Amino acid sequence: MDETEKLQTHRRGSGVSTVYETLRNEIIELKLPPGSPIDEQQLSDRFALSRTPIREALVRLAAEGLITTLTNRATIVSNIDFLGLPEFFDALTLMYRVTTRLAAANHAESDIAAILVQQKAFETAVTNRDVLGMISTNRDFHIAIAQAGRNRYYVELFTRLLDEGRRILRLYYSSFNDVLPRQYVGEHEEMIRAIVERDVTLADKLASAHADQIVGQIRSYITADSRQNTKLAL
Amino acid sequence: MDETEKLQTHRRGSGVSTVYETLRNEIIELKLPPGSPIDEQQLSDRFALSRTPIREALVRLAAEGLITTLTNRATIVSNIDFLGLPEFFDALTLMYRVTTRLAAANHAESDIAAILVQQKAFETAVTNRDVLGMISTNRDFHIAIAQAGRNRYYVELFTRLLDEGRRILRLYYSSFNDVLPRQYVGEHEEMIRAIVERDVTLADKLASAHADQIVGQIRSYITADSRQNTKLAL
DNA sequence: TGCCGACTTCTTGTCGACAAGAAAAATACA
DNA sequence: TGTATTTTTCTTGTCGACAAGAAGTCGGCA
Secondary structure (H helix, E strand, C coil): CCCHHHCCCCCCCHHHHHHHHHHHHHHHCCCCCCCCECCHHHHHHHHCCCHHHHHHHHHHHHHCCCEEEECCCEEEECCCCCCCHHHHHHHHHHHHHHHHHHHHHHCCHHHHHHHHHHHHHHHHHHHCCCHHHHHHHHHHHHHHHHHHCCCHHHHHHHHHHHHHHHHHHHHHHHHCCCHHHHHHHHHHHHHHHHHHCCCHHHHHHHHHHHHHHHHHHHHHHHHHHHHHHHHHHC | CCCHHHCCCCCCCHHHHHHHHHHHHHHHCCCCCCCCECCHHHHHHHHCCCHHHHHHHHHHHHHCCCEEEECCCEEEECCCCCCCHHHHHHHHHHHHHHHHHHHHHHCCHHHHHHHHHHHHHHHHHHHCCCHHHHHHHHHHHHHHHHHHHCCHHHHHHHHHHHHHHHHHHHHHHHHCCCHHHHHHHHHHHHHHHHHHCCCHHHHHHHHHHHHHHHHHHHHHHHHHHHHHHHHHHC
């Protein structure tokens, strides 16, 4: 494991953010899978910080729901709540629609540039068949759209939802094929066009369809996976 | 000021939540107005706790955006962002609609009972002309509806929005008259009926109108207030 | 051999103290 | 007298140590 962070001496106040962001990434990328125990002492050693700033980072992660603290006992990476998946899909779909609508309505020139950058990144990830890259650049693309919509409440919720989605997708990413992503590139391009032309209705419609695609795909992964499990159980 | 909390000895782990909730309430009720400095030492004395648990509570509040920490300098109660008000209204309206829709679709029997309790509380606040009570019971009423909708993402965002709304309303509550609240009681009753009858479309429509009412009212407060300011400036 | 209770150990929660950084105050200089 | 610079002071950020609580361990007893 990479332990370079051990050596650097942090300047006052920077350590907490570093720990927070590092752990956040590791949780979302399933480097720390759900249920993993989070040991404060261990992190303290790893980042060469006392437990106090570590603790602060953990409190932040807990506030976001990424980790769960069993009082006086242990703190673990939060499980993916499969029972709550319908809620998740509902909220995700709504955010796809709302942010794309708002982007069509409120975007400035510079926003389009930012969106195009992310779309390019997504495209290269697709051509390189870099599945993990697809997942994260897809997220960045939609967050760029959300930011163009100029509503921080939606941006915040959408970010959380997309990151939760990244965790779920990672679980199933082996079954990710390169047929649908290719289709996503086209859909993304259509969405950009609708946004540029400020066609709110079309943007909404495309976002809605796009969301359905993704939700459908995740659903199929899950059902396919559970089928495999039942096969093993026999 | 009430200093009773000073004496009790807290059992392990309970102190943080107490501090968090107490401060949260005081911020939302403008007992701690925007810009108020938050002194850790002072809070430490007040709650008879060391600075560590106080700090933990503050981190949580900061994550929610209720307080702002100027690094190495000071931490203050977050200002109300009047420039971001349009975003706020947009998100608030959407959440009013979505939660009411979902309540109509997903509610169970017990949810209705909970909603009716809150509606009763709101009604008594209105008849008692208890303006502060109206503001908070109105919030509780809509959160009860959101909970009946069974989507924790919406519940969470909506709660944050309604609480931010409480702060804004407190600022202007002197101009709160008892004509519109009476109307709100009726609108609430209509919404409950639509939810009970599982009429999603009607629920949406009513929630939308209700949101417009409230947004309009807040807007009128603000413009009325700014008019007064310009008058003084002449 | 199986179950119940005291004990040990390990992790979290809390504390008091120290260090660093920034604003305010005091001082020196033009 | 006004400005730049140093010093002081105050608040936050970090630390190491201690205390409490819970799980696991070990031993005793039926």
